[in-house]
Amino acid sequence: xxxxxxxxxxxxxxxxxxxxxxxxxxxxxxxxxxxxxxxxxxxxxxxxxxxxxxxxxxxxxxxxxxxxxxxxxxxxxxxxxxxxxxxxxxxxxxxxxxxxxxxxxxxxxxxxxxxxxxxxxxxxxxxxxxxxxxxxxxxxxxxxxxxxxxxxxxxxxxxxxxxxxxxxxxxxxxxxxxxxxxxxxxxxxxxxxxxxxxxxxxxxxxxxxxxxxxxxxxxxxxxxxxxxxxxxxxxxxxxxxxxxxxxxxxxxxxxxxxxxxxxxxxxxxxxxxxxxxxxxxxxxxxxxxxxxxxxxxxxxxxxxxxxxxxxxxxxxxxxxxxxxxxxxxxxxxxxxxxxxxxxxxxxxxxxxxxxxxxxxxxxxxxxxxxxxxxxxxxxxxxxxxxxxxxxxxxxxxxx
Amino acid sequence: xxxxxxxxxxxxxxxxxxxxxxxxxxxxxxxxxxxxxxxxxxxxxxxxxxxxxxxxxxxxxxxxxxxxxxxxxxxxxxxxxxxxxxxxxxxxxxxxxxxxxxxxxxxxxxxxxxxxxxxxxxxxxxxxxxxxxxxxxxxxxxxxxxxxxxxxxxxxxxxxxxxxxxxxxxxxxxxxxxxxxxxxxxxxxxxxxxxxxxxxxxxxxxxxxxxxxxxxxxxxxxxxxxxxxxxxxxxxxxxxxxxxxxxxxxxxxxxxxxxxxxxxxxxxxxxxxxxxxxxxxxxxxxxxxxxxxxxxxxxxxxxxxxxxxxxxxxxxxxxxxxxxxxxxxxxxxxxxxxxxxxxxxxxxxxxxxxxxxxxxxxxxxxxxxxxxxxxxxxxxxxxxxxxxxxxxxxxxxxx
Numbered sequence: 049x050x051x052x053x054x055x056x057x058x059x060x061x062x063x064x065x066x067x068x069x070x071x072x073x074x075x076x077x078x079x080x081x082x083x084x085x086x087x088x089x090x091x092x093x094x095x096x097x098x099x100x101x102x103x104x105x106x107x108x109x110x111x112x113x114x115x116x117x118x119x120x121x122x123x124x125x126x127x128x129x130x131x132x133x134x135x136x137x138x139x140x141x142x143x144x145x146x147x148x149x150x151x152x153x154x155x156x157x158x159x160x161x162x163x164x165x166x167x168x169x170x171x172x173x174x175x176x177x178x179x180x181x182x183x184x185x186x187x188x189x190x191x192x193x194x195x196x197x198x199x200x201x202x203x204x205x206x207x208x209x210x211x212x213x214x215x216x217x218x219x220x221x222x223x224x225x226x227x228x229x230x231x232x233x234x235x236x237x238x239x240x241x242x243x244x245x246x247x248x249x250x251x252x253x254x255x256x257x258x259x260x261x262x263x264x265x266x267x268x269x270x271x272x273x274x275x276x277x278x279x280x281x282x283x284x285x286x287x288x289x290x291x292x293x294x295x296x297x298x299x300x301x302x303x304x305x306x307x308x309x310x311x312x313x314x315x316x317x318x319x320x321x322x323x324x325x326x327x328x329x330x331x332x333x334x335x336x337x338x339x340x341x342x343x344x345x346x347x348x349x350x351x352x353x354x355x356x357x358x359x360x361x362x363x364x365x366x367x368x369x370x371x372x373x374x375x376x377x378x379x380x381x382x383x384x385x386x387x388x389x390x391x392x393x394x395x396x397x398x399x400x401x402x403x404x405x406x407x408x409x410x411x412x413x414x415x416x417x418x419x420x421x422x423x424x425x426x427x428x429x430x431x432x433x434x435x436x437x438x439x440x441x442x443x444x445x446x447x
Numbered sequence: 448x449x450x451x452x453x454x455x456x457x458x459x460x461x462x463x464x465x466x467x468x469x470x471x472x473x474x475x476x477x478x479x480x481x482x483x484x485x486x487x488x489x490x491x492x493x494x495x496x497x498x499x500x501x502x503x504x505x506x507x508x509x510x511x512x513x514x515x516x517x518x519x520x521x522x523x524x525x526x527x528x529x530x531x532x533x534x535x536x537x538x539x540x541x542x543x544x545x546x547x548x549x550x551x552x553x554x555x556x557x558x559x560x561x562x563x564x565x566x567x568x569x570x571x572x573x574x575x576x577x578x579x580x581x582x583x584x585x586x587x588x589x590x591x592x593x594x595x596x597x598x599x600x601x602x603x604x605x606x607x608x609x610x611x612x613x614x615x616x617x618x619x620x621x622x623x624x625x626x627x628x629x630x631x632x633x634x635x636x637x638x639x640x641x642x643x644x645x646x647x648x649x650x651x652x653x654x655x656x657x658x659x660x661x662x663x664x665x666x667x668x669x670x671x672x673x674x675x676x677x678x679x680x681x682x683x684x685x686x687x688x689x690x691x692x693x694x695x696x697x698x699x700x701x702x703x704x705x706x707x708x709x710x711x712x713x714x715x716x717x718x719x720x721x722x723x724x725x726x727x728x729x730x731x732x733x734x735x736x737x738x739x740x741x742x743x744x745x746x747x748x749x750x751x752x753x754x755x756x757x758x759x760x761x762x763x764x765x766x767x768x769x770x771x772x773x774x775x776x777x778x779x780x781x782x783x784x785x786x787x788x789x790x791x792x793x794x795x796x797x798x799x800x801x802x803x804x805x806x807x808x809x810x811x812x813x814x815x816x817x818x819x820x821x822x823x824x825x826x827x828x829x830x831x832x833x834x835x836x837x838x839x840x841x842x843x844x845x846x
Contacts, residue, residue: 098770099766099769099770100768100769100770100774100775100777101765101766101768101769101775101777102769102777128762130762130766131762131765131777131790131793131795132795133777133778133793133794133795165762166760166762166763166765166766167761167762167765167789167790167795168795272766272769272770273766274765274766274769349748349841350841353837353838353840353841353842354841354842356838356842357841357842359842361565362566363527363529363530363564363565363566364565366500366530366565366566366673367498367500367529367565367671367672367673369499369500370498370499370500370501370671370673371497371498371499371671375499376499376500378499378500378501378530378532379532390566391530391566394530394532395532396530396531396532396566396567434838434841434842435838435842436835436838436839438752438838439752439755439833439834439835439837439838440835441752442748442749442752442753442756442833443752443753443755443756443758443833443834
C-alpha cells in the first residue's frame with residue numbers, strides 16, 4: 049500500500065536536495081546541468097545499459113557504485129560523453145571530482161550520468177563553470193527533472209509514501225526518455241531517492257526487479273543507448289525498521305509502481321508518439337516467453353504504424369508474436385484489441401471495423417491482449433505508435 | 448563467371464512458362480494471380496519463413512516440397528491466406544488442385560504462395576474463376592513479376608547465363624518485397640527457375656547458402672512475414688554435365704548473384720525508402736558476429752532515420768553495433784561513412800560535416816563500413832532509410 053504525494057519529485061523524500069543550471073551545453077537556453085544529493089551518505093543501487101558500447105559516465109559510475117554507497121548524482125544533458133575514448137573517461141572523472149569538491153565528499157561517493165549527442169567531447173569549460181553555480185535545495189526536484197530532458201516533451205517524475213508499521217517513508221523518482229529506447233534498458237536515465245532504511249543487498253535486488261518489469265518492458269524504437277542507467281539512493285532518514293527480503297513487500301510494491309509510472313510516461317512521450325500501446329501477454333509457456341512476446345509486439349514497427357493510423361490490423365500483432373521466439377500454437381491463440389476479441393483459438397472472429405477504428409481513434413491508450421493458452425507465463429510491455437513526426441525528429445536531431 | 452541476360456525474367460531459362468490475370472483479389476485493377484510452370488518435371492528446393500505463425504500456402508508448400516520435386520508454382524497477391532485456420536489450409540489445397548488439374552499434373556507437384564492482407568480468407572470464387580484464364584507462355588515472366596507485387600514500386604527480376612564447359616545454362620529470378628521484411632527470411636516471395644542439371648541435395652544447399660547471404664541480410668523494418676518463401680526449380684533442359692558439390696562453384700556464384708540482386712532491389716524499394724544502405728562489417732570475432740552486427744545496424748530505426756535526413760550521425764551506428772550481440776572492443780573500432788573515416792581505434796576522427804552531408808545527399812547508396820579488428824568474420828547487410836512516407840504507407844495499408 050502506498051499513497052501518491054501531490055506534485056512529488058525526486059526530492060520528496062527527507063534529506064534530498066537538487067538544483068540545476070543552464071551551463072550552455074544544450075544549444076537552447078535551457079537547464080542542462082544538475083545535481084541531486086543527500087544530506088547524509090546513502091546506500092546506492094544501480095542498473096546499467098547492456099550495450100557493449102558504454103559511455104564514460106556509465107563506466108565510471110559502475111566503478112563507483114561497487115561499494116554500494118553514494119551521496120551525490122551529477123548529470124548533464126546535451127552531450128552523452130559516449131564514444132569519446134580516453135578523453136571522455138578523464139572528463140567524467142573531472143565532473144565527479146568537481147561535484148565531490150563542491151559538496152565536500154569523496155569522488156567515489158559521486159555517481160554521474162550524461163545524455164545527448166554521441167561522439168562529441170564534454171564541453172569541460174562549461175561543466176567547470178556550471179557546477180559551482182548549482183544551488184541544491186529541498187524544492188529543486190522539478191528543476192532537476194527539467195535539466196535532464198532532451199527530446200522529452202513532458203516531465204516524468206513522481207513520489208509515493210508508504211506507511212510501514214506506523215513509520216512513513218517516501219520514494220521519489222525522475223526519468224527522461226525518449227529515443228533510443230528498448231529493452232534492456234529503456235531508461236534512458238532514471239534517478240530514485242528514498243529516505244527508507246533498506247539493506248544494501250535488498251536495495252540492489254529490488255531495483256533490478258522493479259526495472260525488469262518497468263523500464264525493461266518499454267520499447268520506443270528498438271535501439272538501446274550507451275548511456276542508459278537507473279540509480280537508487282536510500283539515505284535512511286525515515287528511521288523505519290530496516291527493510292530486507294523478509295519485510296520488503298511494501299517497499300518493492302511502491303518502488304515498482306514508481307518505475308512503472310515513469311516507464312509508461314516514457315512510452316507515452318515516445319518521440320512523435322500520439323498513443324500509449326499496452327501489450328498484455330497471458331498463458332505463455334513461461335515467463336521468459338511472455339516477456340519476449342510482449343516486448344516484440346510492442347516494438348514492431350508495423351504494429352506501431354497501424355496503431356498510428358487507427359488501423360485494426362491484428363494480423364501484424366500475430367506476425368510479430370510468431371517471430372518473437374515465444375512458443376506459439378496458432379490453434380490456441382486468442383487476441384483482443386481494446387477488449388474486443390479479433391481471434392479465438394486461431395480463427396479470426398468477425399468484428400465491426402468501423403467501431404474498432406472509432407475505439408482506436410477515441411483512446412490515447414490502446415490495449416492489445418493475447419492469450420497463448422500454453423501455460424502460466426504473463427507479462428506486460430509498453431510502447432507507442434510510430435508517427436511521421438518520429439521520422440522528422442530523428443532524421444534531423446543529432447543524438 | 449556469368450553474364451547478364453538483357454530484360455531477363457523468371458522464364459528466361461529453357462522450358463519455363465508463366466502467365467497472370469487480374470482475378471479481382473486486389474482492390475485495384477491489377478494482375479494478382481499467376482502461374483509459373485515448367486514443360487517437364489523439376490527438382491525443387493525451398494526456404495521458408497522462420498515465423499512460428501505460418502500461412503496456409505507455406506504449410507502446404509513445405510509438405511509438397513519434401514520430395515524435392517515440383518513442376519508448377521501458383522501465386523496470388525492481395526490476400527496472404529495467413530491466420531485463416533483450417534479454412535485457409537483447405538483453400539490452399541483447392542488452389543493447388545486447380546493448378547494441377549489445369550496443367551495435368553499431381554497436386555503434390557504444385558507449390559503455392561500468397562501475399563497480402565493477413566486474417567482474411569482467400570476469395571475462392573475469384574481463384575476458381577481466375578486460374579483457368581491464365582495462359583502461361585515463354586514471354587510471361589514479366590507479367591508474373593507484376594502479378595506478385597503489393598506495395599512494390601519497381602519490378603524485381605533478373606536472369607543470368609553461365610557457360611559450364613561449353614554448355615550454357617540460365618538462372619532467372621523474380622521477387623517481391625517490401626514491408627515486413629527482416630532476417631530471416633526477407634523475401635517476402637522469391638521464385639527462381641533454372642534449366643541447369645543439378646543434383647537435388649546440392650540444389651537445396653545452394654539455395655540455402657544464397658538466401659543466407661542475400662535475403663537473410665536485408666532488413667526493411669524488423670518484421671518477418673508468415674508468408675516468406677523462396678523456391679528454386681531446376682528442369683535440367685540445358686543438358687549440362689550434372690552439377691554437384693564438386694563442380695558447383697559457377698552455379699553457386701550465379702545463383703547468389705541473382706539472389707543478391709533481388710535482395711538489394713528489395714532494400715532499395717523498401718516502403719518509403721529513398722536510399723539503399725549497405726553495411727559492411729569486417730574483422731569481427733567470427734562470421735556469426737559479423738552477420739549480427741551488420742543486420743542490427745542496417746535495421747536500426749535511428750540509423751535509418753539519420754540516413755533519411757542525410758545526417759552523418761555515426762554515434763547511432765556505434766550504439767547499434769554495441770547492442771547487436773557481436774563482441775566489440777571500443778578501443779579497436781574503426782568506422783567509415785561513405786569511405787570517410789569517422790572513428791579510428793575508438794577515437795572520433797575530425798571530418799567535414801558539410802562535405803559528409805553533401806556526400807550523403809548526393810548518393811542513393813550509403814555505405815557504412817566497420818572494422819572491429821577482432822578476427823576474420825565479415826558480412827554485408829542491406830537496408831533502407833526510414834522516411835515519413837514509410838509511416839504514411841503503413842498506418843493506412845492493411846497487410
